[in-house]
Amino acid sequence: MKFRRSGRLVDMTYYLLQHPHALVPLTFFSDQYQSAKSSISEDLTIIKQTFEQRGIGSLLTVPGAAGGVKFIPRIGASEAREIIDELCSLMAKPERLLPGGYLYLTDILGNPSIVNQIGRLFASVFADRKIDLVMTVATKGIPVAYAVANQLDVPVVIVRRDSKVTEGPTVSINYVSGSSKRIQTMVLSKRSLKTGSNVLIIDDFMKAGGTINGMVSMLEEFNANLAGIGVLVESEGVEERLVDEYISVVKLTDVDVKEKQIEVSDGNYFRFLNKTN
């Protein structure tokens, strides 16, 4: 199929957005559109400038015979600020308060466009780490984990609370929930995680960090490496945090069940977002 520049720009933009973090050889595009490599290079320069100017991401050029281009989704600091402010105001609504000081987040986590924004936040901040897969625990962390994995172009593994026949043989560990101090179990399908994998742990909510700590123990069981931890909401006022380095998007600073008041502020996200973004 022969394409003019304008059509190529539309189609290449589509292709690159669908394949983040993948190395695409220039010949792939030049064959596809029956265009000279020099024209493709010019197209890519236009796409790169637009992506950077609009805070969509960066386009890396890898030189040489095995080279090509790679689209790395990156969010600009000002857009990250807007998204996080919006999340804070969404979460601070008093009708979210549930008995026991829990927050109703189901509507936020059920909205794909919000979840995608959260995915872009994490994918940007973890873009330069070596990550082979994203791990989360059922159920609420799943959409965020997929949104991140989507942008990093890696698979997702889901740790479960119970063992299911459709998972095949599993590895099970016990861990202590940080806030309730109860012993709990989590299981992971044996086939789903290879030795030596670099794993990004993503979850929706962290209090003392017992569940995340459980996932870290699970990684040890599989001889896999921890590449990072990202949580959407961290809860402050925890006596002893079981997890050291993590990146949080928002922080629940105060929950007053009696007065029906919630205070939400930034997490530590901006400490990790590259200032040059």
Add this chain to the structure above:
Amino acid sequence: MKFRRSGRLVDMTYYLLQHPHALVPLTFFSDQYQSAKSSISEDLTIIKQTFEQRGIGSLLTVPGAAGGVKFIPRIGASEAREIIDELCSLMAKPERLLPGGYLYLTDILGNPSIVNQIGRLFASVFADRKIDLVMTVATKGIPVAYAVANQLDVPVVIVRRDSKVTEGPTVSINYVSGSSKRIQTMVLSKRSLKTGSNVLIIDDFMKAGGTINGMVSMLEEFNANLAGIGVLVESEGVEERLVDEYISVVKLTDVDVKEKQIEVSDGNYFRFLNKTN
């Protein structure tokens, strides 16, 4: 910010892909790029042609003062054929067989790019129905449900097997599992579904259809309407199917646990995909 046509094409493509099924007024783009509406119209014509030529989707133009453009993701029949063939050969691998004739699908459902393709398949075939949200049941259907919802630009609600404090008040129903004939329970947060909503049910696997039937009963409990049912894998050889109209991507026609053989073929998908796609 002033943009040349080439930069506008890249940025508009990005924007439209991020906002499927949303009506975008032409003034949104002309303000954004400080360009005349006539230039924006020409840009959109180029994008529309490329989207159609490449099987990305269609660009609807809604005329009038309240008009604009709408990107509708639609898959071409030949690409749908490729994706479904690929899924069939992935699923037919004998090492997927688990005791009891179950299939290990965790790796397939853990791969975001495969899941996105499945999402595009369903979003294309359900593109013209009125859908307000996508419903699924925890855990394995969740990624597919989000992938579909993403392309339809609607929220997801997740029915659970157990009630969690973080969901707030819930409605619980009992249903009979079609294959095991056991009575089971499913719960849904009361806040998550409004009366009169048009709901697309998505799940990863259907045997007799008991679970999907349970979700249909749940819709009745909320006075919501069934807009459609989509399953990734349907299992043949079921005595009595509890569900009438559904769209399946692939069909498990024969599972021989002793011989370690699986036969997988097309589901009924192509009967529903518009021939003009």
